[in-house]
Amino acid sequence: MAEKKKQNLFLSRFQTELLLVGILVVLFLFFGVKSPVFLKVETLMKLLKQASIYGIIAIGMTFVITSSGIDLSVGSVVGLSGIVVSMCMVSGIPVILSILIAIGASILVGLFNGVLVHNAKVPPFIATMASMTVVRNVILLMTGAKTISNLPQSFTSFASGSVLGIPNMFLTWLAIIFLGIFITGRTVFGRNIYAYGSNKESARLSGINISSTVYGVYIFSSIVCGIAGILMAARLGNGVPTSGVGYELDAIAASVVGGASLDGGEGSVIGTVLGAMIMATLRQGGTLLGINSFIMEIMIGSLIAIAVVIDKMRKS
């Protein structure tokens, strides 16, 4: 009896995640049966690599959404950091320093979002839409819309490299996943995100530091986007001014499929990772089976709607 109670408790705490694992298993079985290539290690590694970039962004997005905000500027930050790191390296700045400069540039965008949202009280959707546009066009202005090539090999090899057969890209994602789980579950900042997201007034009356929470989520989001942008430049071997366009939507989708609520107060790093994996699996599997890509996107769109409807029904 007590055993059963404990088990139910486990189920109720991780229901969303279990549901997503279920979906993922079904997808793997389906694609595995249809196309034996799908279950090969190489294919799986490729899938992880592909999921990594927006999987990283989605974790930052989950932080922001949980705080009842939204960050539309993520794609532009990916572009910005890719261009900044490329320009620095091409002009002879050492790789490590270039990376730090790129992250610094990304943090500025996060800070800007935080100031707009917290101090100027601009709705997050509008604030980050503004910075999305501004940042993207700063990039285009800086580069004259031209790709920056001839990046040092020491830099580009990171993206193609692996440790014990596991791609570096995925390892980076993994590190950020663990960081995200740690912050949301174990730190005061993490719990403040949930408290602020579920009830701003109660958070304020409980003495929670609201400005650092709001700044924190937008800056965290832009830091991980900065990392994603650097990985992206390394993988492409070029700084591409248009890279990251439209990524905000995939990131929001992964968060929301993973159980985050746009009303705030709910969101899970593990759920988001599973959401990103499901979307990547559908795309990869669809390509292997030669399914029309338009049809694949229709399926992904439907999946987002279905996942959220199921989640709402379950929680109500």
Place this chain on the structure above:
Amino acid sequence: MQEQITPIVSMKGIVKEFPGVRALSGVDLELLPGEVHALVGENGAGKSTIIKILMGVYAKTEGEIFLNGEKKEIKSPFHAQSLGLGAVYQDVNLAQHLSVAENFFMGQLPRTKFGTVDYTRMYRETKETLDSIEVHVDPKAIIRTLSVAQQEMVAIGKTMHQKAKAVIFDEPTALLTADETKQLFGIIHKLKQDGVGVLYISHRMEEIFSICDRATVLKDGCLVGTVDMENTDEDHLISMMVGRNVNDMYQIEHVEPGETILKVENISRGTAFQNISFEVKRGEIFGMFGLVGSGRTEIVRAIFGADAKDSGKVTFMGKPADFTRPVQGIQAGIALLPEDRRAQGLALGMSVADNTNMVAVRQITRLGVMNKGKGEQIARCYVEKLRTKTPTVYQRVKNLSGGNQQKVVISKWLAQDSDLFIFDEPTVGVDVGAKLEIYKVFESLIKEGKTIIIISSYLPEVMGLANRMMVMYEGRQMGIITREEFTDENIMRYASGMKGKES
């Protein structure tokens, strides 16, 4: 009153049960054409419940409603409207960004023969309606740009436009100045002459006596009686409203008060409250009574630091305590358990453990990293101490009942080890069993040398619990009375503005 007149509204034997609570038990209410009928009673007496039943917001459990002699089942607010019932609420229900005329015609915009909106007709008819009740507002004016009084007049006009035969006014003068109130009364007279029945809800005795013909008194969901205003006086009406003995359930063991720990001198903020001064001693339970909107909540929020005040001085434990942010109040040792716990006191989607540790997070944290196990242990300890009914400390707070939610809020502040606990309406929506347990918590708090300020709209509660109480009326402090002077009549007089140091 002549017997032959058919009442516009006649409600008979109305019973309303909410899960676990009987809000109304067999109430009769009758409204005649051309009559202004007052509906009075203390907070929680059932006034708003019966009105919501009449307006189709709630379904009644038992009883019958007759409109003009015909039995009707009122199914929805829209249905009530189409049956000729209108209501003007104190927080006016108008679309703020639309014009007066668009509000009048909402849902039934007239069309021209080309299918576009017939603005000419809309403005003309709106003006006609407004003129008929002598309200001079431009039909094209956007609601947001109008004063509160004008908005209220427009809301009355809207009920007239919908051909209402009975209009309910819920505390209509709460936000009006004396001149505006006069204008409102003019309109009510006009309605009366036109044969409209007016149901008038107010706490202000002088208003009720100046415009009402009859009054129906409710108490604890029961009908006390209906009286003609000519045959009654204020004392009689008040005794009908409060006529009850203070229940034994509120008796708690007080401790001998110690030194003064909170000293408030002449604090004011805009129209919310003016020149408030009082002192609270250690171990005391200090009550603050007054009607909703009398400024009680605003005062404690200013003391805590949730809102700033304009002037005045607060001293807490011998130190200046003019706080502007909640975190300052918390660090000084003040706990505020807000009025609306769902909206202000809890993160509903988070667990009992998370909520319990929300304020006193420092004691389970090192370098920003939380010791989750320790937090859960603390939460479990308070669940046990307060006998909070929850399966585990991982349970989301939104799944708990009102009383248990309140216990979680209390745990959160007990964990912080505050010195002064300010409870704003701590037992609203809490069942009797949990109420008693909350009073037990009060008792153990004062025994531990803590101090309590309690705000309540429920008179027997403050009377039973407090050592002393301050009575408020419209942002003014009407008086501070000690336990020996507590009588229902005495307090209600202060709270309805009839007696006080400034009047």
